Ligand SMILES: Nc1ccn([C@@H]2O[C@H](COP(=O)(O)OP(=O)(O)OP(=O)(O)O)[C@@H](O)[C@H]2O)c(=O)n1
């Protein structure tokens with residue numbers, strides 16, 4: 001499933017991020033095509049901006065998507081809610097669900113297949129990830145413009161930058177989302193930024209497989225410049 005209901009505030013003013021253009025097609029279309037390239041993917045469920053469902057259906061219809069079954073549902077106010085709403089549209093007999101950001105348009109199919117392979121191999125929750133290039137420091141957050149005291153420096157060799165698609169046994173993903181929903185209704189709930197984080201929160205095991213530098217997330221304006229360059233290079237080299 002593809003959560004695509006975000007605004008894209010960090011990208012700046014304009015259409016919702018999933019509908020912004022990259023090389024002549026919306027980011028969402030690239031992301032759906034990237035998943036559809038895997039022979040193991042049979043159905044793609046997209047969580048669209050709540051007031052943009054008809055527009056997204058039209059966009060996906062107008063860009064050929066390799067004959068895959070693509071369904072569109074209304075997303076929610078948070079990524080977590082969008083994923084939960086998308087999950088509800090996935091048939092119960094489905095064994096494996098991937099959750100892939102519309103904002104990661106260029107993930108190579110090898111990463112998609114590696115994630116699926118690890119779930120098929122017995123893992124309940126799998127994330128693709130890459131080593132970090134920068135040193136990371138934990139800080140005491142301060143007001144904007146004030147220096148932030150450093151608390152410590154985690155050992156970089158043990159850190160990974162996590163990407164999508166993240167892969168799950170469907171029942172496990174549905175279970176942790178249901179738990180998070182009932183905790184949120186009681187005024188709490190896990191403060192996590194990805195689906196694997198929910199599995200961890202409830203004590204489940206998550207494993208990492210190699211991600212890819214081209215599976216980066218389009219978050220800020222410079223990411224879009226990089227995505228255009230990667231796409232242009234692919235098109236020049238293999239008619240992608
Ligand atoms: N209510 C939301 C918020 C986010 N997403 C999706 O979650 C993915 C990753 O989120 P992010 O990159 O943070 O997107 P935005 O929330 O749109 O970005 P920003 O935080 O800059 O507004 C994106 O495909 C986005 O569309 C979603 O489906 N529903």
Ligand SMILES: C[C@](O)(CO)[C@H](O)COP(=O)(O)O
Nearest residue numbers: 079101162163164193194217
């Ligand atoms: C799911 C994710 O892309 C993994 O890196 C990331 O957590 C999404 O974070 P965002 O702040 O919602 O972009």
